[in-house]
Amino acid sequence: MKAAYHKYILNFKQPAGTSRGVLRTKETYFLIIKKQDKIGIGEANLFKGLSSDDKPDYEKKMQWLVRNIQLPKSDILEYLKDYPSLIFGWEQAIKSLENEKPYLLYPSDFTSGTKNIPINGLIWMGTKKFMFEQIKNKIASGFRVIKLKIGAINFEDELGLLKYIRQQFSADEIEIRVDANGAFMPDTALEKLKRLSDFDLHSIEQPIRAGQIEKMAQLCQKTPIPIALDEELIGYNHQFDKQGFLGMIKPHYVILKPALHGGFSGTESWIKAAEYNQTGWWITSALESNIGLNAIAQFTYQLNVQMPQGLGTGGLFTNNFDSPLFIKQGHLNFDPNRSFNYKNLITSTDI
Secondary structure (H helix, E strand, C coil): CEEEEEEEEEEEEEEEEECCEEEEEEEEEEEEEEECCEEEEEEECCCCCCCCCCCCCHHHHHHHHHHCCCCCHHHHHHHCCCCHHHHHHHHHHHHHHHCCCCCCCCCCCCCCCCCCEEECEEECECCHHHHHHHHHHHHHCCCCEEEEECCCCCHHHHHHHHHHHHHHCCCCCCEEEEECCCEECHHHHHHHHHHHHHHCCCEEECCECCCCHHHHHHHHHHCCCCEEECHHHCCCCCCCCHHHHHHHHCCCEEEECCCCCCHHHHHHHHHHHHHHCCCEEEEECCCCCHHHHHHHHHHHHCCCCCCCEECCCCCCECCCCCCCEEEECCEEEECCCCCCCCHHHHHCCCC
């Protein structure tokens, strides 16, 4: 078994606004494994500025993985425990290698094209007009769950957008999730949550900045809107007491991103901790290319999810890879008659 990696820069079709700034490009890495005539491919989705493995020695760790690809799973997980996106890429590549086609990691009714995954429609931050147009387009294209990034424009304008939606659609017709990405200050967060609660929201992700555990626990106890932890979960490896952590904060939901939580195995450990604490959960992509998104989608489907997931980011980039994935009426689908166009990626990699 041999391995190689390939660094790749994804270019956004239009600047993507977040509470951490505006994104125009996205750096990612592909791990490619070859065993006899079989190929495995995985995406190590480094998320600069957010992931705990955004470190100067990241590429050296990738080089170590390539050199030591034949080591036992336990050795690799131990060495890479603080590099969740590398574990994510490695797990994908190994799973990919095991199956008939490199892009079939978890064959199921989803990959046969007979079932799909409900997803939310993501509304990116921007001007009030830009966000308003996105909302109209998502609803017109069949989404029944939308997620708004908030915290970047005037709070009153954001309330105005929510008011507009509720004037047109009840909570039974359109479910609204909001994501503050930690934008609220602890001393004013509860008051903002009370004002947001006028609009029958499903939940709010990460209302205050991560790391303020006691304040977050207090907020979860008093909030009129269910709170979902997102950034709060980043940086904890497989050995961390996740059950105790969630038991202390008592969130209503947790948002799980395989690239940030140690791949499939790390995500499964958070799911186990959440279910122990009777905490809801859903899975979200983290600006992967279609290669990583495909892996997450197949993994997510086999977990028998019922609620809408956050997997709709495949169309953001100008230089993404054509794939079997497509979105229709608020659901992520897989067309088994289509394949990936990443042949050039594999042939250009020295392996």
